[in-house]
Amino acid sequence: MSRNAAFDPPPAARAYRLRTARGEFAAVDSPAADGVEPRGTVLLLPGFTGSKEDFTLLHEPLAARGYRTVAVDGRGQYETGGPEHDESAYAQPELARDVLAQAAALGTPLHLLGHSLGGQIARAAVLLDHAPFRSLTLMSSGPAQISVPQQQRVKLLRDALAVMSMAEVWETMQTMGAPEEVSGPGEAPGPGGPGGDPVDEERLRLRWLTTKPAQLLAAGSQLCSEPDRVAELSVLPLPFHVLSGERDDTWPLPLLDDMALRLDARRTVVTGAEHSPNADRPLHTATALADFWDTTTAA
Template identity: 40%
Template sequence: MSHLLTLDKPSHARIRRLGTPRGVFTMLDVEPDGHTRHKGIALLVPGFMGSKEDFLPILSSLSRGGYRVLAVDGRGQHETGPASPDPRYGKGDLTRDLVAVVRQLDAGPVHLLGHSYGGLVARAAVIETAGDRSLWASLTLMNFGPGAVSAEQQERLRLLLAGLDAMTLEEIWPFVDNQDPDTPPHVREFMRRRWLKNTPEHLAAAAEQMLNEPDLTAQLSALDIEKAVISGSPDATWPPLAVEEMSHRLGARLIRLPGGGHSPNVHRPDKAATALLDFWDRTDGSQTP
């Protein structure tokens, strides 16, 4: 489960509901202030059981660095919910959602970042569009590996799938609550409410995808788009060594963040934001047309 320690957000962040041909998606939208040169736009995609709030610790730093940053709840997540009257949760459906969001923004190519399961969706979107540089300025995969999750996580996902067949989300919550003593009570209560807002069909579909995702490193490597891989450690979801090997095969910039765990955006936010800004600033597509 995505971890949170704070719900503090930038004072100039606004909640936005973006209507697209594929439905309405809720996002946090953080613009650079009026004294900062606007360098580009970034779209951040959260992981399994997560939400746009996962990126709160890095939003201020990224906007101060000159980037307009949008963190989105995907279809089935938190404040987006089903998004449309006839929701579907296949990987291709979520891929088309991302493309629709970027086209609707109509703000030039975006720096796309996917965390964990969000990396699976982000990678699929870039491959599906053949790395279209009118859509994507760069791709960053944060704590996402080359294919299916580790054996340990596969067992947990199978238990979750069994629970979704027989229990309500309220009944499942005690089994997914990480009960971290460092989590403030109001943040833990937010995580519980966020969990209950998940669409069960989305949770089931995402779990199946993480169990069965093939290694698509070769397909992504063939695309002419700047790539970075962030590896927070320790992480049991995708072994860090497999993540690093994937980055080498991709020819991607590898950013190691020891102590970042599965969510370096939460546990090492300053270092994660600095590394992202350096990568985006050095990417040719970072300038807004």
């Protein structure tokens, strides 16, 4: 779980429910800063056990560069509804169609960014239809399934969810430590969140309890079985960006380096960051993202 989530959006942002042809999605929408030339709109997709709050620390620095940012909770994540027990509702093609519906509702060409699991969903969306998007950024999201040690951790979580309530699993995770993909490197339980601010444990708990068990089960299966689709992606006429921290146990850096080469993508490694550079080093991450988007020329 992204324990570095900052739950309070910046003053200029607004939280609302984005209405789409596939239902409503909880969103935080932050405009470009006043007096700054608008440069584009970005759709941000969170990862496994995450939420739109994982991007809170990116909104203001990206607004200062002229980018409107829209972070969403996916189907079954935190404040977006979904079935409790029907895993088929969270199959990757369904989630990819949700992203296309979100893009249609926003009504403008978008830069698309997905973190971890969100990167694989973003990839699936552009493979269905790349037309709504100006670029694709894969943040700490690799070419195929997660590493074997992480698969083992996700299996432990899936096994726990099969016999325990969400509240019981939460209490167990606090005692034993969550899976790395759930509590990524650099996001382990500790005394503070970004910038040393206290972690809001109660809101983290609420986020966990309101995420749908079926979404977690389906997402865990996807992470452990995702095929390599880089060749399919590489033929699309989109600019690509592969961004990560300098350490990542979920997809080791050599895999991300190789994926960037195969995609002819910009490659950014954020020093001092691990699986969640958006939380570990938000200003450096925002600068790298905006620098990439500034270079794109697609309509």
